[in-house]
Amino acid sequence: LAKTTQPISMDSYEGQEVNITCSHNNIATNDYITWYQQFPSQGPRFIIQGYKTKVTNEVASLFIPADRKSSTLSLPRVSLSDTAVYYCLVGDRGTGGFKTIFGAGTRLFVKA
Amino acid sequence: NAGVMQNPRHLVRRRGQEARLRCSPMKGHSHVYWYRQLPEEGLKFMVYLQKENIIDESGMPKERFSAEFPKEGPSILRIQQVVRGDSAAYFCASSRPGLAGANNEQFFGPGTRLTVL
Numbered sequence: 200l201a202k203t204t205q206p207i208s209m210d211s212y213e214g215q216e217v218n219i220t221c222s223h224n225n226i227a228t229n230d231y232i233t234w235y236q237q238f239p240s241q242g243p244r245f246i247i248q249g250y251k252t253k254v255t256n257e258v259a260s261l262f263i264p265a266d267r268k269s270s271t272l273s274l275p276r277v278s279l280s281d282t283a284v285y286y287c288l289v290g291d292r293g294t295g296g297f298k299t300i301f302g303a304g305t306r307l308f309v310k311a
Numbered sequence: 312n313a314g315v316m317q318n319p320r321h322l323v324r325r326r327g328q329e330a331r332l333r334c335s336p337m338k339g340h341s342h343v344y345w346y347r348q349l350p351e352e353g354l355k356f357m358v359y360l361q362k363e364n365i366i367d368e369s370g371m372p373k374e375r376f377s378a379e380f381p382k383e384g385p386s387i388l389r390i391q392q393v394v395r396g397d398s399a400a401y402f403c404a405s406s407r408p409g410l411a412g413a414n415n416e417q418f419f420g421p422g423t424r425l426t427v428l
Contacts, residue, residue, distance in 0.1 A: 242419030
C-alpha cells in the first residue's frame, strides 16, 4: 500500500511562501499525487494534482522530482485564511480495491 | 451545479439505535466514497461504490455497517445498533466516471456529525 509521510504541523506568517513536503516511497507507476485542504468542520477540498515535474494552478504549485518518491506543495504568499490541514494522497489500488488513504495531514497555522 | 449534499448535518442517536446517513453526489458523478473522521485525525476510508455496486468496502467494519448506492436516489450509509465509538464526522465524496480512487478528484460534502449518547 502506498503510504505518505508529512510533517505534523507548520507555522508561517502572512505573505510568506509555504512549502509542505510529502514522502511517498512506494508510489506506483500509475499513481498520481493529489493534495487536499480541509478547514475545521468542513469536508476536504481538492487543491492540485500531478504526476511528475511541476504543476501550477491559481492557488498552488506542486513540485515532483524525477523519482516521484516525494512531492512539495507550494503556497505563495499565504494569508490567515490558509490556516487549515493539508493532506497528501497517492493513488492506491490495494489488492484489487480503490482505497483512498488520507494520512494525518499537515496542520498549517498562519499568523498575522 | 450543486455540490455534494449530505443530510442530516447533525444526527444524535442513543446506543442501540440505527443511524442512516444520506449522500447525494454531484450531477454526472457515478462514484461515491464514504469516510469517517475522528476529532484531530485524518479521514479513514470506509467504502467505495458505483451505482448499484459496492466496489471496495475494505475500510468498513464488517458488523453493523452497510452502504448502498441505488440506481435512483442517494447513497446511504447505515449503522445499526450504534455505540459511543461510532461518534464521528462522516464524509461523503463523489467523482466523475473514469479513474477511481485517489487518482480521480473527489468532491466532498459537508459531512454528517453523528453523536451517540
